Amino acid sequence: MKYIFITGGVVSSLGKGLTSGALGALLETRNLKVRIQKFDPYLNVDPGTMSPFQHGEVYVLDDGAETDLDLGHYERFTHGKLSRFNNLTSGQIYEHVLQKERRGDYLGKTVQVIPHVTNEIKARMYAAGEGVDVLITEIGGTVGDIEGLPFLEALRQFSLEVGKNNVIFIHVTLLPYLRAAGELKTKPSQQSVAKLREIGIQPDILVCRTEQPMTDDMRQKLSMFCNVEQKAVIEEMDVRHSIYELPLMLAQEGMDKLVVEKLGIDASESDMSAWNSIVRRLISPKGGECKIAVVGKYIDLQDAYKSIYESLAHAGVGNDCKVRVLRVDSESIEKDGAASHLEDVDGILIPGGFGDRGIEGKILAAKYARENRIPYFGICLGMQIAVIEYARDVLGLDGANSTEFNDNTLYPVITIMDEQKDIVDKGATMRLGSYECKLIDGTKAIAAYGEPVIHERHRHRYEFNNAYRKRLEEAGLRIAGVNPKRDLVEIVEVVDHPWMVGVQFHPEFQSKPSKPHPLFCAFVGKALERAKSKK
Numbered sequence: 436m437k438y439i440f441i442t443g444g445v446v447s448s449l450g451k452g453l454t455s456g457a458l459g460a461l462l463e464t465r466n467l468k469v470r471i472q473k474f475d476p477y478l479n480v481d482p483g484t485m486s487p488f489q490h491g492e493v494y495v496l497d498d499g500a501e502t503d504l505d506l507g508h509y510e511r512f513t514h515g516k517l518s519r520f521n522n523l524t525s526g527q528i529y530e531h532v533l534q535k536e537r538r539g540d541y542l543g544k545t546v547q548v549i550p551h552v553t554n555e556i557k558a559r560m561y562a563a564g565e566g567v568d569v570l571i572t573e574i575g576g577t578v579g580d581i582e583g584l585p586f587l588e589a590l591r592q593f594s595l596e597v598g599k600n601n602v603i604f605i606h607v608t609l610l611p612y613l614r615a616a617g618e619l620k621t622k623p624s625q626q627s628v629a630k631l632r633e634i635g636i637q638p639d640i641l642v643c644r645t646e647q648p649m650t651d652d653m654r655q656k657l658s659m660f661c662n663v664e665q666k667a668v669i670e671e672m673d674v675r676h677s678i679y680e681l682p683l684m685l686a687q688e689g690m691d692k693l694v695v696e697k698l699g700i701d702a703s704e705s706d707m708s709a710w711n712s713i714v715r716r717l718i719s720p721k722g723g724e725c726k727i728a729v730v731g732k733y734i735d736l737q738d739a740y741k742s743i744y745e746s747l748a749h750a751g752v753g754n755d756c757k758v759r760v761l762r763v764d765s766e767s768i769e770k771d772g773a774a775s776h777l778e779d780v781d782g783i784l785i786p787g788g789f790g791d792r793g794i795e796g797k798i799l800a801a802k803y804a805r806e807n808r809i810p811y812f813g814i815c816l817g818m819q820i821a822v823i824e825y826a827r828d829v830l831g832l833d834g835a836n837s838t839e840f841n842d843n844t845l846y847p848v849i850t851i852m853d854e855q856k857d858i859v860d861k862g863a864t865m866r867l868g869s870y871e872c873k874l875i876d877g878t879k880a881i882a883a884y885g886e887p888v889i890h891e892r893h894r895h896r897y898e899f900n901n902a903y904r905k906r907l908e909e910a911g912l913r914i915a916g917v918n919p920k921r922d923l924v925e926i927v928e929v930v931d932h933p934w935m936v937g938v939q940f941h942p943e944f945q946s947k948p949s950k951p952h953p954l955f956c957a958f959v960g961k962a963l964e965r966a967k968s969k970k
């Protein structure tokens with residue numbers, strides 16, 4: 436069992452998550468079994484209660500854990516599925532330690548960061564690695580953060596316990612480019628490594644994020660001041676087209692070779708053919724292009740709909756086409772009308788969301804898609820929006836709504852689930868994680884999946900109201916998938932439409948570049964047809 440720890444220096448947003456994912460991908464190309472996990476030093480128990488402004492998307496796992504969006508990168512870059520044990524926060528550690536203290540488990544001792552908190556972190560490390568060859572652990576935040584100290588201390592102790600030849604530390608750092616001086620600077624990286632060494636951690640590999648190529652001189656300097664072999668100073672330039680170029684770039688720098696050497700792993704040579712073909716399809720697709728509008732309320736935030744944007748790119752790989760994404764603010768549709776924003780798009784996607792801001796704009800977008808026969812993909816809230824729109828405009832149920840947005844609506848076509856009614860706590864209390872869904876014959880959904888039973892991840896409190904099922908079906912809104920145990924409607928489709936599909940779950944959490952999601956592929960395929968027919 437081998438361990439890789441990835442820390443970050445100088446600034447946040449260095450792309451440590453992507454580097455971790457890409458390294459995992461590289462090791463898998465050498466036939467190693469890899470798992471990647473993240474330790475987040477903040478005090479929230481999980482990011483499930485954080486706003487997209489604070490934290491970007493909340494990524495949901497099969498087991499229902501609400502996790503950091505970096506776990507999305509890990510699952511997209513590698514093959515294994517992750518569990519709630521793969522995203523540890525200080526909040527979870529302290530919650531656990533304090534419960535033990537209240538139970539009296541510490542037998543009268545003073546409870547302290549060292550050893551009680553650090554022991555808990557180490558215990559989680561030992562448990563997380565079972566069944567894999569290499570466990571990669573990314574530490575959130577930046578070296579020097581006060582809240583990160585217990586984690587680094589625990590990892591230092593851990594590396595001593597499991598033997599130093601079984602562990603490597605990789606430090607991802609930034610070489611800022613000073614335009615006035617016309618050069619890259621190494622000093623911040625030197626200081627960041629000095630900070631790590633103060634705690635007793637000597638990095639084995641330095642990954643240098645940079646906009647400009649490094650010179651040999653700089654490699655030498657970094658090697659000497661940071662006490663890292665020269666060949667272990669790795670350059671990581673900004674990717675040019677896509678994040679999926681990263682495994683290829685790191686392979687070119689010899690990263691995987693270096694890692695297996697340093698860990699003493701006897702691994703096969705790497706086979707990059709799958710990644711080469713993914714990147715070829717992303718950079719120079721052969722099958723034309725289409726334009727998809729994502730209508731949401733966090734369109735200025737890079738990370739709020741991360742997995743949605745990634746899944747669209749994967750569907751581009753699947754269809755060998757370019758997918759251009761137009762981010763449309765639903766509130767601006769309320770102001771200007773749908774046509775002015777959506778006139779020239781080939782597909783409209785409405786992602787998940789909470790709260791009533793921008794809802795009416797999304798309903799207008801769904802109406803526009805239905806009336807103009809534009810492919811429409813509604814995800815979670817986007818499915819609920821499609822149902823509300825159909826009820827209002829086709830069934831004539833004026834003011835139909837979800838009780839999330841109007842508790843007094845005469846036609847609650849979307850309502851709170853029974854088991855949700857009495858819940859007051861916000862954390863980890865939604866309908867979360869993977870549920871079975873049975874697909875109905877003759878639907879677009881079953882045509883896309885090509886199998887009758889699927890499993891998809893959920894994160895919601897409201898659901899399709901079965902009291903309206905019959906009327907909506909008679910009016911042409913077909914139920915295409917149900918949860919068999921509880922008869923919950925999971926997929927709806929407009930019968931008289933080229934492709935208007937809404938799903939109560941989040942397919943974007945199961946799409947990978949190596950295995951694009953069938954619904955995203957079908958949606959983009961239809962958008963591509965539309966784009967071609969316009970020519």
Ligand code: GLN
Nearest residue numbers: 787788815816895896897
């Ligand atoms: N707000 C809706 C609900 O709770 C949709 C949630 C979502 O889109 N993830 O049911």
